[in-house]
Amino acid sequence: MPDGPLLKTDKMLAAKADGIGTMTFNNPDRRNAVSLEMWQAAEAILADFRDDPAVRVVVVTGAGGKAFASGADISRFETERSSEEAVRAYNAQTERVYALLHGLPKPTIAEIRGACVGGGLALALCCDLRLCAEDSRFGIPAAKLGLGYGYASLKRLADVIGPAFAKEMLFTARLFSAEEALAMGLVNRVLPGSELGPAVADYATTIAANAPLTVAAAKFVLNELMKDESERDRARGEAMVSACFASEDYIEGRRAFMEKRKPLFRGR
Secondary structure (H helix, E strand, O other): OOOOOOOOOOOEEEEEEOOEEEEEEOOHHHOOOEOHHHHHHHHHHHHHHHHOOOOOEEEEEEOOOOEEEOOEOHHHHHHHOOOHHHHHHHHHHHHHHHHHHHOOOOOEEEEEOOEEEOHHHHHHHOOOEEEEEOOOEEEOOHHHHOOOOOHHHHHHHHHHHOHHHHHHHHHHOOOEEHHHHHHHOOOOEEEOHHHHHHHHHHHHHHHHHOOHHHHHHHHHHHHHHOOOHHHOOHHHHHHHHHHHHOOHHHHHHHHHHHOOOOOOOOOO
């Protein structure tokens, strides 16, 4: 990441290495509760990852081991969400981050430890894959705070776990265990805490080594399938698939297979 005003806060960390971009919520003293300035920094980080061709996979996680992200920083509500205008501005900022992460053309992985609630869960739902530690807990406490959840966030929740489990989560506002999250389809894998980091690193490294055009086409088409049929951009999806077959990577993949070696994909 470039130095300077891009991040604006030390409570958001960004790193790039070996084709993997990692964004970390770094507010462990408050269980990674997210302030407005953190959301603003997250938008800048994700936009940078999106635009950097060297980044092939994005990992999102939280510092401290006690929380992925525990949602909005309620202690900042009086300054950041005390009026209708402030609430609209705050919600617009968070939705920009959710939409950016959900629509990122590159694969995204949420590495979850501890609490993953409220806005943190909404963020994790925007990732393609979610891996969590055994002690992780998930929930949406909106009904205990009098908050409202908009269409976009609830659609992402229902798309992942279905309307019945979404209603249970929203109506009860209780915390769900990692095992319950796995049963609902909320997470892909539940692992012992000591194995989570290596597992996420292995997933990210494996994906980063695969053909970027193929992965991007698969992500685009699968995301389009979540939309109403009338809203799907089939032409773009078909063009992305055709681009795979016309690419140098397709030639490299065939040659590597015949030569019994690992392919070196360049994304072109």
